[in-house]
Amino acid sequence: MRIVFAGTPAFAVPSLRAAHAYGEVVAVYTQPDRPAGRGRGLTPSPVKLEALQRGIPVLQPETLKGKTSQQALRDLAPDLLVVVAYGLILPRAVLEIPAFGCWNVHASLLPRWRGAAPIQRAIEAGDTETGVCLMQMEAGLDTGPVLLAMPTPIGAEETGGQLHDRLAELGAAVLADGLALRRADVKPVPWPQPAEGVTYAHKLDKAEARLDWNQPAALLARKVRAFEPWPVAEAVVAGERLRIHGAIALDLTHGFAPGTLLAAGRQGIDIACGEGALRLRVVQREGGKAITAADYLNARRDLVSA
Secondary structure: OEEEEEEOOHHHHHHHHHHHHHOEEEEEEOOOOEEEOOOOEEEOOHHHHHHHHOOOOEEOOOOOOOHHHHHHHHHOOOOEEEEEOOOOOOOHHHHOOOOOOEEEEEOOOOOOOEEOOHHHHHHHOOOOEEEEEEEEOOOOOOOOOEEEEEEEEOOOOOOHHHHHHHHHHHHHHHHHHHHHHHHOOOOOOOEOOOOOOOOEEOOOOHHHHEOOOOOEHHHHHHHHHHOOOOOOEEEEEOOEEEEEEEEEEEOOOOOOOOOOEEEEEOOEEEEEOOEOEEEEEEEEOOOOOEEEHHHHHHHOHHHHOO
16 A cells, blocks of 8 residues: 655654554655754754655655645555644645545544644643544545544643653554554545534644633643643742743632742642642743752742741
8 A cells, every 4th residue: 555644743753653564655745844943953853754764755845735746746646645743734636636535643532622732722621531533634624534533531640741642652553453454455434523512722822821820720730731841831930930840739718819829848839829729849940940849949948938
């Protein structure tokens, strides 16, 4: 089976490995190298690095809307196009090129959390379960029929990064199942997504990472988990802006204004919220590294007696 793979970030790498194992990956599409790091040098995507390591040809068009780029794909004569977090919109003309169409690995249980940031939005919303779907792509945004799905619980303290890594592997497993069926000439039965339960996972914005102490502590704790390791929650604590890598919600009644420092000790730093309090457990000062609240308080002894 001639497979063309389209993906860009680390999330897509396990799926590329699965595709490579279950068919002939004749080419990999990934986004052009982008500036990254302190030197802002052009950096290849994780998918590109994986493809080069495996000797797979790499194509990096800025868009797939032009006739030239579409003809290049057509010349590859793909049986199947597998798309995992590619980052470019596929025009209808592209969807019609592969003999078996285009499959997409998506990190949610569709139709919940269509869109760009399903992993973080699921944690932020307080979902207790998520999963991955293998979807037959169509022109709409994550609207195509689902071929295979695999659910998984979300851990009570699981971060966006931890869930990302688990779902990346789970997505590769679902893709492998689909490819094994296709290889055996068994077509997975597509089931249309229901109209009920549609939600959209809008792209993450750095501005969202600024915590508002007027919000309930339970919501803020979920934001801290969801935005770890990017964009990382931040807030002003006792006059200093800190990045917050770890926190838990405390269900208590305090009567203080949101943002008030309630207590500080080895267990953490407790901040009054609109409802309850947020206990900060891992923080980062500007220009520093992530440290425990206890280590931070060694440098801020003035807070311990508060």
